[in-house]
Amino acid sequence: MSRPDPAVLAGTCCLVFPDVYEVGMSHFGLRVLAAEVNAEPDLCAERAFAPWPDMAAVLRASRTPLWALESGRPVREFDVVGITLPHELAAATVLGTLELAGIPLCAADRADGDPVVLGGGTWASHPAALEPFFDALFVGDGEGALAGIVREVGEARRRGVPRRRLLEQLGERPEILVPALRGTSAPGARAVRRRLRALPEAWPYAAGPVPGLAAVFDRVTLEIARGCGGGCRFCQAGYVYRPERTRGVEAVVAEAIASLRHTGYDELSLTSLSTADHPRLGELLERLAPLCAGRTVALGVSSLRAYGLPDAALRVLAHTRRTGLTLAPEAGTQRLRDVISKSVGEADLLEGVRRIAAAGWRRVKLYFMLGLPTETDEDLQGIVDLVQRVIAAGRSAGRGVFQAGVSLSTFVPKPHTPFQWEAMPPLPEILRRQELLRRRLRSRSVEVAVHDARGSVLEALLGRGDARAAAAVLAAHRAGAYLDAWTEHFSWDRWQAALEAAGLSVEQAARALDPDAPTPWDHVVDGVSPVFLRRERERAYAARPTPRCDPSPERFRCVACGLDCAPPSGPAVASAPAAPEARPFDASRSSPVVSVAPVPVAAEGAPFDASSLPPADLVASAATPPVWWRMVLRKSGPAVWLGHLDFVRAVVRALRRAGLPPAYSCGFHPQPRLVVGAPLPLGLLGLAEPVDVLFDAPPADPAAWPARLTRRAHRGVEFLELRAMGEGNPHLGRAVAAAEYLVAVPGRDEADARRRAAAALAAERLVVRDPRRPAWQERDARPALLEVEPAAVGARLGALAPPGVGWGLRLVVPVQGCPPLALLGALLLDEAPGAVTAARAALLDRDRIPLR
Known part of the structure; x- marks a missing residue:
């Protein structure tokens, strides 16, 4: 892929995801933002990811800076380095990627020549633990904003605008928080969440890169709605992404066609916080059914409520390549579901399970959460009883075989929710509850997965933390913390030591906060009124659920959360109302909405057009x-x-x-x-x-x-x-019986190749000695050599030959029972394995004739 010369562009941006490539390539927001910036002819967005620890060690040892994936350009040479903040466990990895890129960790240490480090994502709404490391933080929906920011920063840097003035200029955008301005009256000392009043109907997503390595979610993902009106009191996403906004059927179908054509994926997933609440989900699935069935495409639906899904939709899902269904009761008793305002009754849940079992599913996944406020052992037993009733309902409606996968996460009090002030159970108590459920759920029909309790405690400490949490993040990074979302890299002892050095203790996660006291995230105005959050907390302790909100014109309902919703109308971009002490939203300073070429769609209500395939x-x-x-x-x-x-x-x-x-x-x-x-x-x-x-x-x-x-x-x-x-x-x-390989190293001539071929044929034993290959250590490789002869390897490889490669060896070996070819070539050519060029020229049949 050719990249434009940065010197002729108005601005450049490297989007960094603080996790490995396989995870980052699955991130929907990264794809959205990269596509939108690259739709502008005078801008360029590239991507970088956190390398695996072994690669990170090589970069440090060789003093090679982290580079962008597309061009190989060092990350530190871009105008803007945009870092996604997906969750609290990414904290140390954020610092690790900055260090690998050669960018000073602390914003105060950066000079005019350093890029502007911009953070965004869910964690940007309560960023105290990361503020010292970012020049600016973007709060809210990024569509239509990032391109303007990249252009503004790029043009200012080219004009030589001092860094401080540039940050003050960015802070004039209501959605941008500039940590260096905290404690002043300047714009940027506070931020107001930016919200799209309506989702764009057309996005240029289908032109994005297709990963070569299998991503964690290796499929086409289509966002059909954003936000959720359910009001589950523990759910941060449900509050910060309010109100619910949906996309039209025609736009989603057109995007599905374009995306499947572009990517070649054979799985399509519809995603939102509550997919079953899309007002036209049944129609959407019926429109997608011929597209998926005709291409053998699996159709998946995330965040599904089977009890609210039309029968027609279930039939559609059952007749495409079937994926799993996930239901989220969250709690085992109706009392606790009322506490958290989870709008699902047991009768509806069981009826939904019977319906999906009758439609052919033999397994369902159930999400539950431990440690919710007011939870008792009776509620834990309710989880066990409900799982058993789900299996019984599935068996009664199916063919007698039905299983349940049970996922047990731990409640984490999240900012900007009614439970932001609540305490977590102490760590020993969480572990006790997890073990109790593991023991009581033990069954051949139940598979239990439990989230790491220590990671959840760390999430609470960093998510609700203040400046001490930032000091703990820095200490953990210096102690080697990296990729903490991966259990094999997470060290609880390391984080405990970092927390203690910063003056924090694990027990603080178990402490409740004073609802009348300031919080470390008060300077980020989310839009949902604190008065509403306190009222919801009171209703929780009274076990009184709140009706779901719905901004759609057909069934409009407002619960007066502070957003002052109205049926969809008006400008495309709006901000949450500011708190009295915050500056009002100024639409003239809002980031511009980027215009992109629309995806062609059929007229609303038109029948599915097979010619679009x-x-x-x-x-x-x-x-x-x-x-x-x-x-x-x-x-x-x-x-x-x-x-x-x-x-x-x-x-x-x-x-x-x-x-x-x-x-x-x-x-x-x-x-x-x-x-x-x-x-x-x-x-x-x-x-x-x-x-x-x-x-x-x-x-x-x-x-x-x-x-x-x-x-x-x-x-x-x-x-x-x-x-x-x-x-x-x-x-x-x-x-296939054997394979023909060519091995060579630079600088060898024909005489050397003939001498080494003759020596290999004459040898009685060829003993492999390489401590990196324990399976072949001290083993004899001679029986694996069916043929050895000199070969003009450079001539056979042609343009694929590395510089200096001329003569080498042609080997015929069995397809099984042969040492790694680089190791075998190194043994025969007396070189290090890394210096050997190896190629498979052909697969051979039993007569050693090439299979072509």
Whole structure:
């Protein structure tokens, strides 16, 4: 992907996600913001992620700064470094990525030449634990705002505006908090949440990058609504993203078509805080059904309330590639559900389970939360009883087999919620409750997953923390804290020591706050009135639920939370009303709304148009029987770092993106009918990799397809050949008996290659000695050498040959029982494994004839 010269751009931005690539590529907001900035011709947005610890160690040892993924440009050279703040456990990783980028950790230590470090995301609404490390924090919906900020910062830096003046200028935007201005009367000392009054109907998301490595959520994700009117009193997202705003059916369908065409994914997920509350969900699912069924696309729905889902919607979900269903009772008794204002009754829940079981599901996932205010052991037993009744209801309506996956999280008092002042149970008490439920839920029909209680306690300490929490974050970072959301990297002892050094204790998470006292997040005006939050807290202790709010014109209901909602109308961007002591929202200083090219949509209410599917001009009629075809591919460049499963996914996506989808198997979860000859070891070139695939509709012009597929494939994957093999399965995997490899190091001539080939053939034993390969340590590799001969490796590799590579060895080895090729090449060439260039030239049958 070519990138513009930064010198000719008005502004540049590197969007940093403080977690690894596989997690960050699943983040919906990152995709939204990157696409929006890149839609502006004079701006550029790139991405960076927190590297795994081993890679981070290499960067530090080599003094190589963290770089942007697209261009390789150092992160510190961008005008704006925008860091997503997804949750409190990312705190130390934020500092780790700044350090790897070579950016001073503390904002006070940055000079005019350093980028503006801008934070945004859920945690930006209560940021005291991170304020010293950020130049500015954006609070609220970022669409239509980030591009303007990047342009403003870029132009100011090019004019030589001093850093302090630039930050003051940014602080004039109501949604931006400038920590350096805290304690002053200047704009930017406080922030007012920015809200989109209505979600855009068209977004340029479908043009975003498709990850080569499997992301955590490896699918097309479509936001169909934002916000939730349910009012669950523990749920921060339900309060900070108020009010609920929905997208139209036509816009979602058009985006689904464009996204599936662009990405080649075979799974589509509709997401929102409460998907079942979308007023036209049934119609939306019915419109998506032919699109998904025709492409063998799994259709998933997150945050589902099965008891509120129309029967037609359940039928649609049951007749696409089926995904799991998740229900969230949250509490085991009706009393406690009334305390938290969870609008679900047990009868409705069980009726919903019976309906989904009758529709064919054999498993449901249930979310519960431990430690909620007023919870007792009776409520815990209620969880056990409810799970058992759910399984019984599923069995009664299904085929007698029904299971439940139970996820147990821990209540964390979150700012800007009615429970922000509440105490958590002490850590030993949380552990006791977790063990009690593990023991009582033990059953062959129940799978229990428990969240780490210590991580939840840390979330509470950092989320409700003050300046001492920031000192603890810095101490934990200096002690090595990094990627704390991963249990294998989280160290409770390290964080305890950091908290104690900052004057905090674990017990403080278990303390209640005074509802009448100031909080460390009062300078962020969320819009929901503190008076309303206190009233909701009082209703909670009286076990009185509050009706859900609904801003839609058809069923408008307002619970007077302070947002002064009205049926959708008026300008697209609005801010929460300011508290009396806050400055009022000035629409003239609000970030501009970015105009993007709309996604073409059919007229509202028009029938589904099958012509919107990918072009089939090169696909013959499907009336002919399915035929197996053999593709021959080359794997080089960045594609050599795709593991086997990622490579298979890349091939399938290329086929789907090009409009030539493979046939799929039958059953509960259909899979593409595709066979790879043998996995190619990671890091090796593949010169002619055979892959067999079954097509329901064979290509009409096979000669045209290799180039078409290559254009839509992962960089480094090249389709060389496509030919028919007949209706019978050629069983490629069974035909492979051996493999031909080429190994070489720079600077070797023909005489050296002949001498080493002769020595290998004459050797009785070739003992492997490499402590990094314990499976092959002191083992004899000689039996694995079926053939060894000198070869002009550089000539055979052509443009793929590294500089200086000329002669080397041609090896024939079995596909199993052979040491890693880089290790074998290093043994034969007497070099370090990292210096060896290795390529698989061909897979061979039993007669050692190449399979092509």
